[in-house]
Amino acid sequence: MIWVETIIQGILLGGLYALFAAGLSLVFGIMRLVNLAHGDLIVLGAYLILLLVTLTGLSPFVAAAVAMPFMFALGYGLQKFMLNRVLGDDILPPLLVTFGLSVVLQNALLEGFSADSQRIQSGPLSTASIEVAGLNLGVMPLLTFASALAVIIGLNQLFYRTSLGRAFRATSDDPTTASLMGIKPAGIFAKATGIAMIIVTIAALYLGMRSNFDPSIGPARLIYAFEAVIIGGLGSLWGTLAGGVIIGVAQTVGAAINPEWQILAGHMAFLIVLLVRPRGLFPRAVD
């Protein structure tokens, strides 16, 4: 029973990681953009939601919905005026620019909000639980997982069922040729980053509700998100969910053996998957 519970908790944790990773997976898959500022953008989103909640007294969920257009615009602008200029075959320039962005964001948030830990209050929801077959499952983790699932399904629909999705994939293959199809690569990339930022806002909502955050907390989460994206396979959204779950389960199982091994176990799972499948679980035919 303990093991069943451990694994279920791991799967739910995986939902959180997948949520952190989904936006990353989107920009990574479409633009080969290794966004080192992703974690800090999530923290920024959390502060935005917090601000809305404290200023207007809205429920966090409504506040997140209100924050989404702002975050979309931020992503759009960021991509259009900054990141587009460094995209190319070489992964380093975007890596460095987003690293710079990460440093700037962290310290700007520090100046703006101080180093105090904050939390988005969600009232009784944060400790609520339901009993399923003798297991106490937190409502918040279940919601997190459900949101991750919804995000992945939504993105998949967008990607594989719409012409915008085709344009995303085409541009990711070859921006120059895509422009010959009437696609504005710069605009498409900006839309993609905008959409990624909407997902970031959802991730921020759960990050902010489940635990404390402060301006420095972003990077620590980034590595799990990257692991989820990479073991899932570049550009595969279901893969990202699977990757998140693998890391989550590895962590809880590792911790159940000994808490010293919790984080290590997640990393080891990542390394082992890559050892067996160097291009991830669901690699794209060409990349």
Add this chain to the structure above:
Amino acid sequence: MTNAHSDYSVQTRTKASSISSVVAVLLIVLAIALPAFASRSLIQDMFFILTMLVLAQFWNLLAGYGGLVSVGQQAFVGIGAYAMFSVVILMGFDPVPSILIAGVAALLLAIPTAFFAFRLQGAYFAIGTWVIAEVVRLLVAQWKAVGGGTGTSLPRTATREMWFTETIETLFGVRSAAARDILAYWLAVVLAVATIAGIYWLLRTKRGLGLAAVRDNIEAAKSVGVDAVRMKWTVFLVSAFGTGIAGGLIYMQKARISPDAAFSLQDWTAYVIFIVVIGGMGTIEGPILGVLVFFILQSLLADYGSWYLMALGVIGITIMLFAPRGLWGLFSDRTGIELFPVRRRLTGGPLSNTPPSSKEE
């Protein structure tokens, strides 16, 4: 086309490079003599500059020449430093020779790392090396004998009785702490000179050509007989060894270690990448220029706390956006000056009527 084969010859030397080799020798002599008249704070600044330069050169060798963008070099700094600390603390070695052990430890770690990471490409490689460094950090944090997650300090007996310090104390008439700084500085000078000379030598041999070929197009390189795998192994192991030595030396001077500090992504990889990219990747001059810029920024702004870091971030972004080949790239594109030229230029025959540096019309 006539078959009157005229005499061809190959040149790598340029006028600037001949001048710079003379200047280099003078600089080295000056660097060695520096402690005789410089203040201690200058010596320490120089130590910082030189060790960061070494890290930057090795990262540049990996990424700029080998095409291996590693985000996990902190693993080698950390393992080197910890190896040095552990033989000093647990086995009573002297710290100075232990620096070599630091390099060997990093080399040993690099072997399994390479086995794994070479299966990965591009961004996968970058993230893979980062995770490996995390794993090593977490493992070292479990090593209770050197303080676990808390960290530890070099025993004071070991630092006080370190090789050469007494000689330096009497030579310059300074206290032992200052003597240790001078010792560390000299070791850093030796390491930096050896690093630059070694890398330059490597690039001038045919291995340098092979490296460039592998970076450009690995399939084609294999098809013309370049052993791509061996090339990658060579640069990876050499970089790890050098990075480990630098790690040992840096922590010999710091005398205190903890896993979070020694395996810091920010200090030992992110800043190093920043230095290389600001200066100009894929050149030897780039990291030299980059480390100077980085140092100047740090001394001007470090007291402004978070504003300093913000400024650093903004500068990094700006340079990437407006001078993607770095400051040295910007400079040498304009002037054509190369201090460490590696380009093989064919002259003679029908080429002799066009002087090498003139641009096509």
Add this chain to the structure above:
Amino acid sequence: MTILALKNVSKSFGALKVTDNVSFEVPEGMALGIIGPNGAGKSTLFNLITGNIGADSGSIEFLGRDVTRTPARQRCVSGVGRSFQIPQPFSKLTVYENLLVAGTFGRDKSEAEVAHTCAIILERTELISKANAPAGGLSLLERKRLELARAMATHPRLLLLDEIAGGLTDAECQSLIETIKAIHAEGVTIIWIEHVLHALNSVVERLLVLDFGKVIGVGDPAAIMESKEVKEIYLGIEI
């Protein structure tokens, strides 16, 4: 003597069998042409011979030795030179340095030993004026010439050429033919994949036809071109 022998070589990409039980032998000093519809598996065959991809089954012998599992670079050192259908220059190196890489590593010599030969090859392939230009800036056909030049710089005993005449004007084509004939005259064995048939037929002594990964005919070029199958599936002449 036989320089190259393939025995029952097969290769699949997923469900697609691209090379299907291919066997043939090439005597040293011969010039062999390969034709076949697009996607027949010609370039894949080259990749198998050079070791850029590994065979699923069957064996490949070069100079009497089994090289089926030998890595690409060793096959190059022992005398297999190739050009790529889609040119693969070392784009940040200069044209001359591209050749130096091939010369030094492909022949296991020092730079000084090959410096002059490489310059001469540039002359022969009419690239000498671009010697010090970065290869990344070459036009498509200059890149194709560079492919040929670089393959020559490895001093091959067996030279594999993949569609190097496409897109040439008549005169350019003629000069390319002369160059290849000259190389052949020096004793180098040549296998040439080409859709420009008149160029191919003015050099090769034997023609091999590939379709759906299978060898469907080998023989005298004139006879092959007359065969019903080739007319139908390759030339598109209905009989």
Add this chain to the structure above:
Amino acid sequence: MTVLIETRDLTARYGDFQALFGVDLTLGEGETVAIIGANGAGKTTLMRSLCGVLKNAPDSIRFEDRAIGDRPADEIMAMGIAMVPEGRKLFPSLSVEENLQIGAYGRQTGGYWSLETVYELFPVLKERRRNPGTALSGGQQQMVAIGRALMSNPRVLLCDEISLGLAPVIIKDIYKAVPKIRASGASMIVVEQDIGQAMAVADRVYCMMEGRITLSGRPGELEREAIHNAYFGAAA
């Protein structure tokens, strides 16, 4: 005949290297124009300028009397100029059908060309519609590239060396399609090495050498020798 595309003193450079020197060219409504020339003559560069991948002076290219020299490729495509690029350039992560569909992304005007009519033109593509575009043979890929460009019902179709590297049988198939394309009302500029083919399909021919147009005229009126000279620069 109304003029669709007109270039005036078009120049193009790659960094320090000038690839086009004052090219003047016109394409009339309903016309098919061929451009021939030795390698490196600048044909691809000209096409890349026309479709907006390379930026030029605004006035150096006019389309229906609008200056478009400095417009980006996506805008130009929306105006009705579609390109079949050198080397096919299919999107590997899209299926054949998706590759075709995306051709109409920037211009959904309706018109003769649709999935059905493209499949009618190249029946083999219908069989392979679910395959990734890159799993096709070179010639089939060329068909997809042409179909993709047609999907936007372009006013002008630019084709850069569509026969390069193709088996003779495929080249025949593709050139068989040209009359059907013209019949649907598209004007074409065809870059071709194979002078015979070019002469067979074109209303007019331009010959390029070293970044300049050295000869132009109707196929029937041009002499072999003149073409040869235009290629190799002997006094005309």
Add this chain to the structure above:
Amino acid sequence: QGAKIKLGYVSPQSGPLAAFAEADNFILSNFGATEVAKNFEVIVKDSQSNPNRAAEVAKELIIDDEVDMILVASTPETTNPVATTAEAEGVPVISTIAPWQPWFIGQQGNPGAPDSWQPFDYAYHFFWGLEDVISVFTAMWAQLDTNKQVGGLFPNDGDGNAWGDANVGFPPVLEKLGYGLVDPGRYQNLTDDFSAQINAFKQGNVEIVTGVPIPPDFTTFWNQAKQQGFTPKAASIGKAILFPQAVEALGDAGNNLSSEVWWSPSHPFKSSLNGLSSGEVAAAYTESTGKQWTQPIGFVHALFELATDVMGRVSDAGDGDAVAEAIAASNLQTVVGPVAFDGKGLPPFAAKNICKTPLVGGQWRLKDGGGYDLVIVDNSDQPSIPTAGTMQPIG
């Protein structure tokens, strides 16, 4: 009177530990307003919560600024590198706000080999020790009716390793006092899931939780515990709930969490610098910043009290050995209590360099209008510090 005496001050003003240094500006300007401050020049450096950076700024202070003495505060991540550097350079340093074990033992080459430990010549530290926090916690628990089963949350960092240490930490003392300890092992900071610990606690029938997690980890733990139906009677936690904001972040779930109290407005001590009582210092802080008082205020203030006192007793501030001697000879009544390096309550190896300050226990109580108050509920070790209530069970 000649040149000013140069003091260097290092604390984590940015980065994850910045909350500790939040009151720095207030304290520095208070110090600047005193008469004696005219003799001093204070050079402030930020460790950025980064041990590498801490060591670097310490070197800068010593070598570039040539300070006469260094003051350093807040968590081993900052105090230890600074103290180690100063000791190696022969510059006197006074340190605070880190339990003495991680400070002293953490600076030894081999923390696992007590016979190799050596005292320092220039580094001095005042704060409390683990034995004090253990004693305070157990005294608080004794006020409740529990089954004496304790669950430990000890991370693998300077604090966690010291608290959970089998020789100098919680385990031996708890055992002696008849408590059972469930210690699942050292976890890494910023862990996202505590199911393993919660399961272990549930299985071990735990009614009391203790540990030194960082704030986000405690929030994660506490929420998950409630979700998974684990509700202990007492939770006495170091570090994570030091600051009111961190407790507020728990919403209503922070009520009756307990913690050690090193300084509070009700501590019956006065500043030797400006004569203000603890309560007055705290009030002044709230007035000037609009924020609730925090515990580091008293200790950082005391750091400057001690520095002024020491420098007042030496003739040549530049003579490091004399200054170190003067520190050792201190006997000062500060706003955090008496400071004298007399070895009281300390094992012999630490007697020379460390002075212990009083420690009591407190509970966070939800205020009517929102927010929390820290109420002192146990003073068994320090009867002079008044309590304002008794320990209440959570729930």
